Amino acid sequence: MLTLPQVEEVYRILAQEMPGRTPGAKGPKGQPDAFRSCISCMLSAQSLDRNTAKASAALFALATTPQEMLELDDRAIAAAIKPCGLYNNKTRSIRRFCETLLAEHGGVVPETRQGLMSLPGIGRKCADIVLSFTFGKDVIAVDTHVHRVCNRTGLTRAKTADKTAAQLEERSPQWALHDGHFWLIQFGKRVCTARTPKCETCPISGLCEWYSGQA
Structure with missing residues (x-):
């Protein structure tokens, strides 16, 4: 080394x-706010960028907040995000993420790595991407x-x-x-x-x- x-x-x-x-760099997921950045990062797992973009666009046409997301049924979410693959698992993760975000953070995405990683579906990579691109923190996302x-x-x-x-x-x-x-x-x-x-x-x-x- x-x-x-x-x-x-x-x-x-x-x-x-x-x-x-x-x-004006918006990061790999190009989303305008922390909530949508987190969701897009979750969708990007084992997915090509172009498929993640399609899935994100379709989903955010239906909902852009955790409250709106939870008003959708699982079939609607799964159908929207189908292009990115693993859509059933990702649908469950999105629902758990939104529920936890509302219950523990009042719907506001936390601005710390620890806080982000406490949310279902958010690992270190996603947390660092959000910290760097959404919150402007000095972090090297890997x-x-x-x-x-x-x-x-x-x-x-x-x-x-x-x-x-x-x-x-x-x-x-x-x-x-x-x-x-x-x-x-x-x-x-x-x-x-x-x-x-x-x-x-x-x-x-x-x-x-x-x-x-x-x-």
């Missing part, structure tokens, strides 16, 4: 090479691209996305937390791709543990 000074150097290079957080990049380069050494997120929080300099998610995901899509990483032109190849092992 890279040393902390090396980790900081990686971030400095990525900050120069990647666009970072763009004005998706598949970020998880791959971090463990391939040596920024972290973890088998799960949640453990990667925890190590990033411990090992990243404070100044990198605001844009870190953006740098890493952009780097993962443009350079450190899953099947054919562009190592020969990679700006951090001199620090990358995987590249040093391949050279």
Whole structure:
């Protein structure tokens, strides 16, 4: 695993090479409020982005608040979110999420990771996405691209996305937390791709543990 000074150097290079957080960034789910961001994150599990978008649009055409969502019957919710798959399980999760949100938080989505993860259907990834994109917190949310990049380069050494997120929080300099998610995901899509990483032109190849092992 890279040393902390090396980790900081990686971030400095990525900050120069990647666009970072763009004005008006709405996050992977592109929703206008915390409630809909949470629901869309739940729908995105094992679903392609385009299918998640279809399911989210159909569901939010019917309801945009926890109260409205609970007025729908399960068949209506399941039919709306069918494009994203696992729609019966996700319907049950959405109902439990809305019930708990109303009962324990008065319908207001909490602004802490602990509070978010106490809600049914919300894991670390979803919680961090909402914290970063909806509430503007300095958090690095870990998706598949970020998880791959971090463990391939040596920024972290973890088998799960949640453990990667925890190590990033411990090992990243404070100044990198605001844009870190953006740098890493952009780097993962443009350079450190899953099947054919562009190592020969990679700006951090001199620090990358995987590249040093391949050279």
